[in-house]
Each structure stands twice: as structure tokens, then as C-alpha cells.
Amino acid sequence: AQSVTQPDIHITVSEGASLELRCNYSYGATPYLFWYVQSPGQGLQLLLKYFSGDTLVQGIKGFEAEFKRSQSSFNLRKPSVHWSDAAEYFCAVGEKGGSEKLVFGKGTKLTVNP
Amino acid sequence: GAVVSQHPSRVICKSGTSVKIECRSLDFQATTMFWYRQFPKQSLMLMATSNEGSKATYEQGVEKDKFLINHASLTLSTLTVTSAHPEDSSFYICSAPAGTYEQYFGPGTRLTVT
Numbered sequence: 001a002q003s004v005t006q007p008d009i010h011i012t013v014s015e016g017a018s019l020e021l022r023c024n025y026s027y028g029a030t031p032y033l034f035w036y037v038q039s040p041g042q043g044l045q046l047l048l049k050y051f052s053g054d055t056l057v058q059g060i061k062g063f064e065a066e067f068k069r070s071q072s073s074f075n076l077r078k079p080s081v082h083w084s085d086a087a088e089y090f091c092a093v094g095e096k097g098g099s100e101k102l103v104f105g106k107g108t109k110l111t112v113n114p
Numbered sequence: 115g116a117v118v119s120q121h122p123s124r125v126i127c128k129s130g131t132s133v134k135i136e137c138r139s140l141d142f143q144a145t146t147m148f149w150y151r152q153f154p155k156q157s158l159m160l161m162a163t164s165n166e167g168s169k170a171t172y173e174q175g176v177e178k179d180k181f182l183i184n185h186a187s188l189t190l191s192t193l194t195v196t197s198a199h200p201e202d203s204s205f206y207i208c209s210a211p212a213g214t215y216e217q218y219f220g221p222g223t224r225l226t227v228t
Binding site for chain 1: 118120146148155156157158160163205207209211215216217218219220221222224
């Protein structure tokens with residue numbers, strides 16, 4: 001069965017600092033990988049996705065993520081964090097060739113200090 | 115991008131009553147929709163897959179008779195929480211696929227059962 005692990009429950013960074021949120025997945029083949037962001041009391045917004053091809057993908061709001069097959073990882077990065085980036089971030093995996101279900105990690109809460 | 119709406123955004127009901135939550139795809143048709151439940155500070159857990167014109171597919175451990183799903187049209191799915199109890203209080207989010215394994219999420223419905 002697929003699973004997604006986000007090792008960091010809560011991360012605090014200063015505004016302007018760089019950010020990396022970790023995501024590891026367990027899956028037999030190459031999955032579809034996603035990062036979503038959720039502001040308090042809101043739904044999820046897609047930041048970026050990886051299906052195939054270039055392993056470094058660019059998303060919205062200046063985010064990027066790199067798929068590393070050897071490490072089963074899909075870490076999210078941003079070079080300079082803004083206060084508005086404070087939110088909950090979820091990594092998700094979808095099954096190629098299967099249903100359109102997504103399996104989510106438990107999320108990482110990002111706090112940005114001024 | 116595709117838009118998914120949910121109504122209501124918040125609902126408070128008394129224990130023992132039923133409450134209906136609507137999920138609509140506003141600018142695209144969705145033969146499938148997904149219903150998730152999110153507990154505080156936790157990830158999204160898939161409850162069921164709503165299928166237009168046929169029965170919903172429930173995930174293991176989800177009570178079919180308690181969480182009634184109806185996918186009446188290509189743009190509307192409803193989740194009815196029957197005989198609600200305080201432990202059903204949660205944040206319910208729907209999503210609809212729009213493109214290869216991409217899902218668009220509604221803003222969520224906060225249910226509080228008193």
C-alpha cells in the first residue's frame with residue numbers, strides 16, 4: 001500500500017530564510033506526487049505536481065520540489081519565505097494506472113517569524 | 115483553474131439530527147468526487163468516492179449508513195451525516211478530479227455537533 005511520510009510536524013523559520021519541507025513516499029513504482037497548501041479553515045491549493053520527466057518541478061508562489069527516486073523523496077523548497085507562506089503543507093501520492101485516489105501525509109505546519 | 119464549492123461552510127447541529135453537505139464543480143463536470151474528513155491537526159482521510167449515477171465506494175471503516183453519499187448530477191455530490199453525534203464533528207472536504215490525477219478541492223465544511 002502507498003504511504004506518505006512527512007517527518008516534520010512543525011517547522012519555524014524567519015521571514016526571508018530558506019525552507020525545505022521533507023516528504024518520503026512508499027510505493028512500488030513511480031507515483032504521481034503532489035504538494036498542497038492549506039490555510040486555516042480553508043481547502044487545499046495545489047502548489048506543484050510531478051508526473052514524469054524533469055525531476056525538479058516549479059510551482060506557484062516561488063515553490064519548487066525535487067523528485068529523488070533513489071531516496072523515495074519529494075522535498076518542497078523555497079529560497080526565501082514570506083510571512084504569507086505560514087500554513088499547513090501536505091504531500092500526497094497518487095497511483096499511476098489505478099484509481100484517482102490520493103494518499104496524504106500528515107502535514108507540516110509552517111510558522112514564519114518576522 | 116477549476117473551481118469546487120461546498121455548502122455550507124459551517125454548520126452546527128444537535129446530536130441525533132442529520133446534516134447535508136453539498137459539493138459542486140462550478141465550471142467542469144465530474145463523474146467522480148471524493149469526500150475527505152480532516153481531524154484537527156491531522157491529515158485528510160479519504161472517506162468515500164462518489165460516482166455519478168451509481169453507488170459510492172466507501173473506504174474501509176467508514177459507515178455507509180451513517181455517511182450517505184449521493185452523486186445526483188455531473189456537478190453535484192452530497193454527503194449526509196445521519197443521526198450526527200459529537201464525535202462526527204470534523205472538517206469535511208470534497209474534491210473533484212480535473213485532469214490526470216489532479217484534484218481540485220472545495221473550501222471545506224466545518225461540522226459541529228452539540
